[in-house]
Amino acid sequence: MRRTTLAALMLVTTCLVGTARAQQMDTLTLIAPAGPGGGWDQTARALQSAIQKGGKVGAVTVENIPGAGGTIGLAQFVERERGQGDSMIVGGLVMLGAILTNNAPVKLDQVTPIARLTGEYEVVVVPASSEFQTLDDLLAALKENPGGVAWGGGSAGGTDHILAGLIAQGAGVDPAQVNYVPFSGGGEALAAVMGGHVAAGISGLSEWVGQIQAGTLRPLAISSPERLEGLDAPTLREAGVDLDLVNWRAIMAPPGIDDAQKQALVQLVDETVKSETWQETLKSKGWSDAYLSGDAFASFLAEEDTRVTAILKSIGLVK
Template sequence: MTSLTLKRLSVFALPLATFAALSTAAQAQEWTPTRSIEFVAPANPGGGWDTLVRTVSRVIQQEGLADENFAAINVPGGGGAVAWAQIARDSGNPHKLFATSPPLILVPLAGASRYDHTDFTPVARLITDYSIILVPADSEYETINDLMTALEANPNLSVGGGSAPGSMDHISVAGLASAAGLDASSVNYIPFSGGGDAMTNLMGGHIEAVVTGAGEAVGQLGEGSQIRALGVSAPERIGGGLADVPTYQEQDIDYTFDIWRGVMGTPDMPAEAVAYYEDLFAEMLETDAWRDASEQLGWINAYQNSEEFGAFLDGQQEQFSDVLSELGLLRQ
């Protein structure tokens, strides 16, 4: 074979290889669901995960963004650990997603789950929410400082939340107490299986207050409500249905706490499925229906794609390890 022939072959080989690579990439991007997507909220109805799952599912359907339905499924227990164990056994399933937030980092660090974020596939971070402290409408506590003073005077008084000990709600109220001058480890935090259960116990008089996500509380506040908000962990007041709720900082407690929320997939979810969901959620965040829902719930868009979200989760694990260590809750 002559050198001229070799040169001609090499000239044609590159475009063919490039074409093959482009064809493979195109096929990866063309994946779409072939049946309904199971969208898991790892808690009972009424909590932050449930609110995210149902809001996302509704907006996607309302805007016609996907051909298949997103079916909301509640799997409560263990502050998320029961659902994570089930999902971990469904490796590679591209038709199963779950809502996530700081408990995916905190619960394993506290030793309450054998699975952590590294066992699953990051899909996208969607929003940032904030914590809010709620009391019954007829409570004697008028401000967040009233509640902190009572907790300091009587350590037996309890604050409930919808996540496990050492998890999101606990860390939020412990940090608040510390910023208010209390010993964070002295807070009598009572965990419930979800925000809905915590609210039931609040109204039953079994706990003094509830710490929960602002987004999941907004629908229960307002004129004639049986509950009242003492403060929110945002750096400034939230709009929508929470415009009248003062921040902790307004009440001279220099403390903020944000609750990121996103979506994860099964272990080893195919890359083409991840790419599909990344694009779907990015498109969803730009819709009018999502903007309206976010404004009402006090959510702030904070989109990250799969790679960015994964790196963010690694950073959160390092940060929360330090917090739990200070509280004496880090698994050794």
């Protein structure tokens, strides 16, 4: 009996020490595999702020590694951070699409899923000075000359590109004829739209909401199933295109970490998303709470790969 009690005490002590260690992290690096200003960069910096205010990590840094829809950053992350429990990478639907369209050698089944964080609807915009007053106007020009209407957005094969293809398909235009101009960061895409280098832009609402509110960008449609409060724009369905689409973003750890390291990161993110700081961020940026962590997120990721592959094939972006 005494031996059993002693063994139990030792087990409890070990668990407590392990938990304490999991909660005490000196540093954490968050990789945003895109340029400054875009959705992944905003997500990484919002998470950085919320984690630091939570006091569970001494210092949190954000590193930008742009290019190829996040696949360059993903490849570096997998090679450089393997087995390290003090780093995570932001990714999501855009990265999944880019992996498929670029036939990238590094895929999301090579990282350790931690959590799906947010969902965000896509907005179609034009400069305030544009001749296109409505989505009908834009689609009329698209039908007349598909290649003559340039769409600007994030990386090739990402959510913005997928939506452009689906809108064209819904309007009876061959998606393969869409003139889509990809940019590695939200700032570059915004400059192209504002400068008139593309006819229309597609992005997550949070990236361009400031310009919409300022009146320099005109929203033509939002990819949500219902109108969003505070945004004077119809849904795509209202505008005659029968679809909706949400862009999800997530956080993932390197391959090769052990169960204790994985659980420490899951616990850290679990606690962070419940914080007042993170909840205020969701409201201010118009992000929906799509939180799903651990094994449940891993299952979602596998199912999403199948779904997105089918979509990309249907619009001709994947053979």
